[in-house]
Amino acid sequence: MAKLHWKRIVVKVGSALIAPHKAGCSSHFLLGIAHFIANCRAQGCQVVLVSSGSVAAGWHRFPEVNNPNVATKKAMAAAGQADMMATWDKLFDFPSAQLLVTHGDLRDRERYISIKETIFSLLEHGLLPIINENDAVTTDKLKVGDNDNLSAMVAAAADADALIICSDVKGLYTKNPNLDPNAKLIRQVSAIDERIYQMAGGATSDVGTGGMRTKIEAAEKAISHGVETVIVDGFDPDSFHQLLKGQNPGTLFSPFEKPMQEHLHWMTHTSQAQGELIVENDFEGDFEGEHTQLTSDDVVEVKGNFSVGDTVLVRKGDGTKLAKAKSNYSSCLLNFITEQEDPDFASDVQQKTGPIISDKNIAILE
Missing domain, CATH: 2.30.130.10 (PUA domain)
Structure with a gap:
């Protein structure tokens, strides 16, 4: 990895980083990420942020609810989305813009092109696009379900050079590092096959909806479009210091040498x-x-x-x-x-x- 050779990147941040204890948004773990994004922009690298967290951010607004139903979770998302955007805005000295999408938007070719055009226009005018799934209105039929896969679809739509997926571990391990002390971090993956998927366990956080498997799915989508993908520990500020130095702090997934054509990639990985x-x-x-x-x-x-x-x-x-x-x-x-x-x-x-x-x-x- 050469020192910040990317021209455009997508950064995916999960719910556990936004609202780690479901007690509202916290900037504690976001400062390092915001600093990284600011530095990337200062070096001429455009950034798109895919941010989960609306449900987790709005959870504390419903203190009497222990096991929320679908309708309540949608209400939590509606309340939390505003708090989440406000939290990000406080961390930046440049303007941002909110873009809420569903899988129904992405799998419709005309709306997919519209999303691409909106992202490009925002970047052209110096705004930071902050994208999230529209949890307040989406249904099971129309939702992506996790923002790992959403971030890969966004990376393809944005023609990004790289996708950085923030996790709660350093990257992909041979075994679950929280259960096995002998687990070893895999620094680079040149091809994603069933063996790689077998190494991916479930989610280690009780806040988010995605685990390591969804991150591998996202990486597979991204690299087939020629997007270099890195899974890093989003809770460790040093991860972003290393990225700025051109170092690999986690697991790097090498992109295809011959990426799929854009419309075929959309049909394979986005269209349903x-x-x-x-x-x-x-x-x-x-x-x-x-x-x-x-x-x-x-x-x-x-x-x-x-x-x-x-x-x-x-x-x-x-x-x-x-x-x-x-x-x-x-x-x-x-x-x-x-x-x-x-x-x-x-x-x-x-x-x-x-x-x-x-x-x-x-x-x-x-």
């Missing part, structure tokens, strides 16, 4: 399949060809309800996932076509309407 197209187990279609087509003759079953333009998963009957793709047909029309006994009917429809999926909107799944 709204339905499935099931093909025969012996299906041998070439999705990597220049003239990829999927016809109704190939599709044996249509699952889910989706509209034209929605992302669908193409898989074999045995469960093998082949690709994610943009559907040129609605599930209603596809079901109608596949139920017809006249083979010429489907052929006539597809001659007029085109292929079910097109070659420019396919992400191959391996």
Whole structure:
């Protein structure tokens, strides 16, 4: 790691750093992070901050509640978001801007592009974008669920050079360092495979929603877009001193040498399949060809309800996932076509309407 060679970074801060005891926001652990962000900006490096903590920050506003239900947690998020933004504002001598998103925003291509444009405009005008999931209004169907994965999606949208994920441990260990004294810190990961995931345990904090596994998931999303990713101990100010010196204080995940194209990365890691197209187990279609087509003759079953333009998963009957793709047909029309006994009917429809999926909107799944 050369000394601060990045031009644009995303920093992810979790709930345990924002409101460590659910007693309101605390700047105790945020000072070092704020100092790091200020130094990065002073050196010409643009910064986007992904900050969890709205629920934890608002928890103390509901002292009579021990086990909050979903509606109360949304109310806590609404109350805590304002406190969290106020806390960050106090730590900076430059302006910031709040951007609340849901997975529904990110998986819709038009809204995703809108988010990109907003981030770029804020950075261009010298503001610090502070992004969080809109916990006050999101539903299970529309939420990302953890800000580790959200930060990776933001890093891709922002075309960042690096993603810094703050944890409550130094990085990825061979075993849980809180339980095994022989656990060793892994300084660098060149490829993420099942062995790496097996090393990732659950959350060690009772405040946040993400554990080490979600951080590995986020790293996998980010590095496939060419974003260098570092997991560091956010509670240790020395982590940020080392980063400013170009040193690796935690676990560094090396980015792909050949990153995925932007629209394919979005379809693979951000867009959510709204339905499935099931093909025969012996299906041998070439999705990597220049003239990829999927016809109704190939599709044996249509699952889910989706509209034209929605992302669908193409898989074999045995469960093998082949690709994610943009559907040129609605599930209603596809079901109608596949139920017809006249083979010429489907052929006539597809001659007029085109292929079910097109070659420019396919992400191959391996």
